[in-house]
Amino acid sequence: MxxxxxxxxxxxxxxxxxxxxxxxxxxxxxxxxxxxxxxxxxxxxxxxxxxxxxxxxxxxxxxxxxxSYDQRMLTFETNRIKRALMGADIQPILLKGSAYVAEHLLASIGRRVSDIDILVPEAQLGETERLLGQAGWRAEESTSGAYDQQYYRRWMHELPPLRHVTRRTLIDVHHRLLPRTSRIRPDHLKMMAAARQIEGSDLMVFSPTDRFIHSAIHIFGDGAFETPARSFIELYYLYQDLSDDERQGLLARATDVGAQKPTAEALWMLDEYFDIKAGGARASLVLKSCLRSVTAGQGSGQFLANSVLYVRSHYMRMPLPLLLGHLWKKLLRRV
Structure with missing residues (x-):
């Protein structure tokens, strides 16, 4: 047979x-x-x-x-960040993998991690960078040049990456969830206001609902889907960790913080790939077609779909004139 x-x-x-x-x-x-x-x-x-x-x-x-090694590293480095900022009246919000591990979520189980993402108010960026610098985190070599430093600080949603001088661990310090130029502008201040403190720690995490919304924003509002399966599994587990009431209020909260589109696309993905009938699930025909082609591995069709998703991710992040100028600068540095 x-x-x-x-x-x-x-x-x-x-x-x-x-x-x-x-x-x-x-x-x-x-x-x-x-x-x-x-x-x-x-x-x-x-x-x-x-x-x-x-x-x-x-x-x-x-x-x-x-x-297991990655997660021990992440737990240790998160503790180092807490110590570096101790007494400074700065309560960073852990994002992505660091939050999943700290909260012992399903999305943390077996997850590989390479860096630590934290979110602080924009007014505290300078003090956060100074204190992390005293603790050994300095500008990462690949973005330490004047152009990259200026570009990140003017346009992006985070400081240039910081790498520890001895342990070589990497921190991304965010002050918002998407670049300043992004076409989607979620209200990170509302989400920060609803964050809660981790028990026994000065560190914070988003609410479970906002954690799912942030993942949807990152994947569908910013990402190019280099590893779609990893992204899909992350959203699947985050959805499993929501209560029934939190699931019911997901789209209302997404609308409240200006993230309805990526959240609806994430719910469409759960329906499409995990047969979870989440209310309000929808996505554009282009996104549906591209993701189906990418995940099916259809040769030349997959290459075209990947290219479209790559262009889409940059279109979502910045206006065309700024994008062309940025890509031109990068090209000149390589020739």
């Missing part, structure tokens, strides 16, 4: 523990390669038990070790 080839929905169900590993060697190899290329092997390892003694068991055990 000929079995049909698994599609992206099959793979996502396996990666989130909703379906078993494929029985056929070819399908199993395809799934493993997909998980590796999608940077989700650690998340797969958290929910999948491969047969003892197999090559896959070795791969997943290595992924568990790597994600």
């Amino acid at each position: 000929i079995q049909r080839a698994p599609d992206i929905k099959d793979f996502l169900r396996i990666a989130t523990g909703q379906a078993p590993l494929p029985d056929q060697p070819q399908a199993l190899a395809a799934f493993t390669l997909w998980a590796q290329q999608s940077h989700i092997l650690g998340q797969v390892a958290a929910v999948v038990d491969a047969p003892v003694g197999t090559k896959l068991a070795e791969i997943l055990e290595n992924a568990r070790l790597r994600s």
Whole structure:
């Protein structure tokens, strides 16, 4: 009997523990390669038990070790940030992976992390940068030049990346959620006002509803979908951590903070790929078509879809004249 080839929905169900590993060697190899290329092997390892003694068991055990190391690093570095800002009346809000790990969320399980994202009021940027500098975080080499420093500080939603001089860990210090020039302008101040303190810490996190909305903003309002499966799984787990009341109030809150479009697109994704019937789910035909092509791996169609999504991400981030000028400067530096 000929079995049909698994599609992206099959793979996502396996990666989130909703379906078993494929029985056929070819399908199993395809799934493993997909998980590796999608940077989700650690998340797969958290929910999948491969047969003892197999090559896959070795791969997943290595992924568990790597994600465990990342999360220990993240916990340690988050503590260093807290100490660096202690006594300064600055309460940074942890974003993305650092928040997921601090709150022990489903989205943290097996997640690989490479940097720490924090959000502070714009008025406290200078003091935050100064104190982190005293603790060893300085301008990252690739963006330490005058042009990049000026560009970040004038146009972006964050300081230029800061890298620790000895431990080499990276911090992104945000003062808003999207670039100043972004076509979507979520009200980060409303979201910051609703943030809550982590128990036993001076650090803060967004409310569960705002955490999902921020992920949707980052993925659908800013990202180019280099690793769509990783993004989809993040949103799936964040949605699972919401209460029924929080799910019911999701779109109302998104509308309140000016993030209805990316949130509706995130809900469409949950319906499309996880069969979660979330109210208000919708996305443009272009986005639907591109994501279906990207996740299906359709050769030249995939390349075209990736290109469209890349252009879309830059279109969402800045006006065309500014984008062209920025890309021209980058090109001149490479020739």
